[in-house]
Amino acid sequence: EPEVTQTPSHQVTQMGQEVILRCVPISNHLYFYWYRQILGQKVEFLVSFYNNEISEKSEIFDDQFSVERPDGSNFTLKIRSTKLEDSAMYFCASSEERGRGGQGRRTDTQYFGPGTRLTVL
Amino acid sequence: GIQVEQSPPDLILQEGANSTLRCNFSDSVNNLQWFHQNPWGQLINLFYIPSGTKQNGRLSATTVATERYSLLYISSSQTTDSGVYFCAGYYNTDKLIFGTGTRLQVFP
Numbered sequence: 001e002p003e004v005t006q007t008p009s010h011q012v013t014q015m016g017q018e019v020i021l022r023c024v025p026i027s028n029h030l031y032f033y034w035y036r037q038i039l040g041q042k043v044e045f046l047v048s049f050y051n052n053e054i055s056e057k058s059e060i061f062d063d064q065f066s067v068e069r070p071d072g073s074n075f076t077l078k079i080r081s082t083k084l085e086d087s088a089m090y091f092c093a094s095s096e097e098r099g100r101g102g103q104g105r106r107t108d109t110q111y112f113g114p115g116t117r118l119t120v121l
Numbered sequence: 122g123i124q125v126e127q128s129p130p131d132l133i134l135q136e137g138a139n140s141t142l143r144c145n146f147s148d149s150v151n152n153l154q155w156f157h158q159n160p161w162g163q164l165i166n167l168f169y170i171p172s173g174t175k176q177n178g179r180l181s182a183t184t185v186a187t188e189r190y191s192l193l194y195i196s197s198s199q200t201t202d203s204g205v206y207f208c209a210g211y212y213n214t215d216k217l218i219f220g221t222g223t224r225l226q227v228f229p
Contacts, residue, residue: 033215043164043207045216056215089162093217108152110217112164 002026004113006092012119013082021077021116023092032075033093033110034067036060043091049075082120089115123148123212127220134198134227142193142223144208151212153184155193158205158222167193167206198227 005024013019025032034046047057049067064080075094079086093110124147134140146153155167168175168182170191175182179198184191195202205224209217 031215033217035217037162042221043209043217043219045218048215058216091164109154109166109169111166112156114161114163117162 004092004094004111006090006113006116008116009114010117010119012121015084015120016081019079019082019118021079021090021092021118023075023077023113024073025075025092025094026111027073029094029096029111031055031095031097032067032069033095034077035091035093035112036088037091037115038085038088046077079118082118084120087118087120089117091115122214123150123210123218125208125210125218125220127206127208127223129223130221132223132225134225136199136227136229138198138227139194139196140198140225142195142206142225144191144193144220146189146191146208146210149186149189149212150210152217153191153208153210154217155182155191156207156209157202158207160204164207195225198225200227200229203227 007022032049035043037043045058047061048055066078068076092113095108095110097108126145128143153171154169157165170182170184172184172186179196181194203226205222207219207222209219211217
C-alpha cells in the first residue's frame with residue numbers, strides 16, 4: 001500500500017537556525033498538508049497546499065514558516081529561525097481530494113506520514 | 122469552527138477486555154477519521170467513516186452523523202493496542218480538527 005514518507009525522523013537544531021522538513025506524499029495525491037503535535041497535546045493543522053500554492057493556513061503558520069513543492073515528488077516545510085516552542089512532532093499528510101467543498105468521499109481521506117520529531121535547543 | 126471532544130481521556134484495560142471510545146463533534150462533518158498513535162508517535166489510519174458502520178478485524182467504528190458522534194470499538198484488546206486514539210473531522214475546509222485523544226493502556 002502506498003505510504004507518505006518523511007525525512008529526517010529526528011532533527012535536533014539550535015534556536016535561531018533554519019530547518020527544512022521533507023515529505024514525499026502518495027504519488028497520485030494532489031493535496032498536501034502539514035500538521036504539528038507538541039508533546040502531550042493534540043495534533044494541530046498548520047497548512048494545506050494545492051496546485052503550487054497555499055490553500056489554507058492556521059494562525060500558527062506565521063512568516064517564519066514556508067512550504068514548497070520543489071519537484072514532482074517532494075513537499076517541504078521550512079522554519080526560517082527556530083524557537084524553543086517549535087519543538088514538536090511534524091506530520092505531513094496527503095489526499096486525493098480536498099475537504100473544502102468535498103462530498104465526504106473516501107478520496108478526501110488524509111494519509112499521514114510517520115512524522116519528524118524536531119527538538120530545538 | 123468544529124470542536125471535537127473525546128472520552129474517556131484515559132483507559133486502562135487487561136488483555137482480552139473490550140472497550141468503547143467516543144468522539145463528539147459540535148457541528149456537521151463530511152469527513153471523520155479515526156487514528157491510532159503508537160508509542161513511537163506514528164499516526165495510523167484506522168477508519169474513514171463519515172457515517173455508518175465499518176469493521177476491520179477486532180476494531181469497528183460507527184458514526185451517527187445526525188447526532189454528531191462516533192464510536193470506536195476495540196474487542197479482545199491486546200498489548201499492541203496501547204497508545205493514543207484520535208478522532209478528527211472537517212466540514213467544508215481543508216483542515217482536520219483533532220480531538221484531545223483517548224490514551225489506552227492494555228496490560229497482560
